[in-house]
Amino acid sequence: MSEMQSGFAARPAPRRRPGARAWGWLAGVVAIALVALVATAVWFGRTPDAEPASAPIVATSPSPSPSPSTSPTPPKPKPKPADFSLAALPRPDIDELLPRALPVAKVDTLKGLPGSVAVPKADRIPAWARPDVTKAPVLALESTYYDADARWLVLERRPGWVKVLVPYGRGALPSRDPEKVNGVSGWLQKNDVVLKKERRSVVIDLSARTVTIKRADGTSEQFLAAVGAPATPTPKGLTQVFTVTEAVNTGLSVFLSLQSESLDGFYGTDYAATAIHVGVDQGLSVSNGCIRLTSADFEHLAGLDPGVPVLVKA
Numbered sequence: 001m002s003e004m005q006s007g008f009a010a011r012p013a014p015r016r017r018p019g020a021r022a023w024g025w026l027a028g029v030v031a032i033a034l035v036a037l038v039a040t041a042v043w044f045g046r047t048p049d050a051e052p053a054s055a056p057i058v059a060t061s062p063s064p065s066p067s068p069s070t071s072p073t074p075p076k077p078k079p080k081p082a083d084f085s086l087a088a089l090p091r092p093d094i095d096e097l098l099p100r101a102l103p104v105a106k107v108d109t110l111k112g113l114p115g116s117v118a119v120p121k122a123d124r125i126p127a128w129a130r131p132d133v134t135k136a137p138v139l140a141l142e143s144t145y146y147d148a149d150a151r152w153l154v155l156e157r158r159p160g161w162v163k164v165l166v167p168y169g170r171g172a173l174p175s176r177d178p179e180k181v182n183g184v185s186g187w188l189q190k191n192d193v194v195l196k197k198e199r200r201s202v203v204i205d206l207s208a209r210t211v212t213i214k215r216a217d218g219t220s221e222q223f224l225a226a227v228g229a230p231a232t233p234t235p236k237g238l239t240q241v242f243t244v245t246e247a248v249n250t251g252l253s254v255f256l257s258l259q260s261e262s263l264d265g266f267y268g269t270d271y272a273a274t275a276i277h278v279g280v281d282q283g284l285s286v287s288n289g290c291i292r293l294t295s296a297d298f299e300h301l302a303g304l305d306p307g308v309p310v311l312v313k314a
Contacts, residue, residue, distance in 0.1 A: 079132075079134045080134060081133040081134065082134055082135055082136040084136040084137055086124060086126055089138070089139055090139060091140050091141070092139065092166055092167060092168055093168070094168045094271045094273060095269065095270035096170075097170055097171070097172065097173070098169040098170065098171050098184045099138040100180075101129040101138045102129050102139065102166065102171070102186050103130075103184075103185055103186075104171055104179075104182075104183045105155055105163075105165070105184075105185040107155065107183070107237060107238035108236070108237055108311075110203075110311050113153075113155065114154045114155075114156070114157050115197060115198060115199065116154045116195045116198055117151040117152060117198045117308075118152045118162050118164050118194070118195055119150065119193055119194045119195075119196060120141065120192065120193055121192055122143065123143050124140050124141070124142050124143070125141055125143075125188060125189075125192040125193070126139070126188075126192075127139040127140065127141055127164075127187065128186060128188075129186070129187070130187060131158055131161040131163075138186075139166070141186070141188070145167065145242075146242075146243040146245045146255070147243065147245050148242070148243040148244070148245070148305075148306050149306070150167070151196070151198075151305055151306040152166075152188075152240070152306070152307055153165045153198075153307050157190075160189065160190050160191075161189060161190055162187070162188050163186070163187050163188075164185060164188060165183070165185050165238075166186055167240070167242040167257050167306070168242050168255075168257055170182070170259050170271075171183070173264050174259075174260060174261050174262055174263060174272075175264050181259055181261050182235055182237060182239065182257070182258050183239075198307060198308060199218075200216050200304070201213075201308065201309045201310070201311070202304070202308065202309070202310040202311070203310075203311050204234065204291055204311070204312045205313055206227050206233070206236070206285075206313065206314050207314055209224060209225055209227050209282070209283050209284070210222050210223065210224060210225060211223045211291060211293060211297075211301070213300055223294075223300070224282040224283050224297075225276075226281040226283070226286055226287055226292035227285050227286075228285060228287050228288065228289040229286050229287060229288070231262065232260065232262050232263060232288045232289050233261075233262065233289065234274065234287070234289045234312055235259070235260065235261045235274060235312060236312045236313060237258075237311075237312060238309060238311050238312075239256045239257045239258045239309075239311075239312065240256065240307055240308060240310055241254055241256060241304045241306050241308045241310060242256065243255050243306055244303075244304060247277065250277040250278070250279070250290070251277065252277070252278075252302060253275040254275060254276040254301050254304055255275045256273075256274050256275060256310055258273075258289075259272045259273055259274060260272035260274065262289075263288065272288070274289050275290050276290070276291045276298070276301060277290060277291075277293070277298065278292065278293060278295045279293070280292065282294060
């Protein structure tokens with residue numbers, strides 16, 4: 001019967017969407033897979049080999065290799081000083097020979113000198129042939145001689161030591177070894193002396209026959225002089241003033257730490273000391289080795305102290 005004939009409208013039959021059952025089946029499969037994954041994750045999270053999620057990650061560094069142990073270097077033992085008797089040591093004398101162990105300093109210039117003198121702290125101090133306390137000293141130097149307070153020209157300085165010119169005495173007789181007569185030096189311990197600056201100097205020029213004095217303020221003055229004759233020349237090299245005193249035959253004289261290298265003695269004595277004094281024949285080579293100035297010129301040198309360096313050059 002048609003719709004018009006029944007008197008009501010027929011309900012339309014529901015449309016079946018194609019694949020609805022297939023989608024449901026697929027959703028079920030997915031759900032089952034998810035459950036399986038979660039179960040697997042839980043299972044592996046409980047295995048003993050898995051690291052807990054909360055465990056911190058700690059970076060480790062390799063242990064340092066132990067360094068080889070080193071023993072500290074023991075300090076060097078101090079040298080043991082040699083035993084000696086200061087009172088028994090020989091002392092320099094103008095007519096005696098000095099110990100042959102002492103070195104001879106051959107210096108022909110004022111350049112390079114420390115520019116100082118050594119003043120002893122005691123009445124007598126020891127002098128060594130070498131700067132070595134393990135060896136006994138060979139000489140004793142005194143604090144006064146011939147009316148002068150001792151001051152010795154310093155030739156060299158080393159830690160704890162100073163090398164000075166011995167003030168008088170000879171290393172050998174001229175008739176035996178003229179090269180060893182002058183320039184004898186010795187080593188003193190620095191603690192035994194006081195070092196003082198010395199800016200003055202004297203230069204004796206044998207060719208020009210002049211004496212030049214340089215003062216502490218840098219000014220200088222030159223004087224004409226008589227010097228040693230060819231047969232008895234004035235000794236050359238570096239020396240020092242050792243005293244200013246009266247002499248029997250020359251009056252007030254500036255004695256040097258020099259003795260003749262051609263004569264063993266003057267006028268029957270056992271010494272041949274070289275000095276600057278008043279005399280005649282300035283400008284000539286006529287003396288036994290001494291240096292002669294006029295009385296007026298000598299006054300400029302009469303105030304020199306021991307230890308002032310004196311260079312005698314050809």
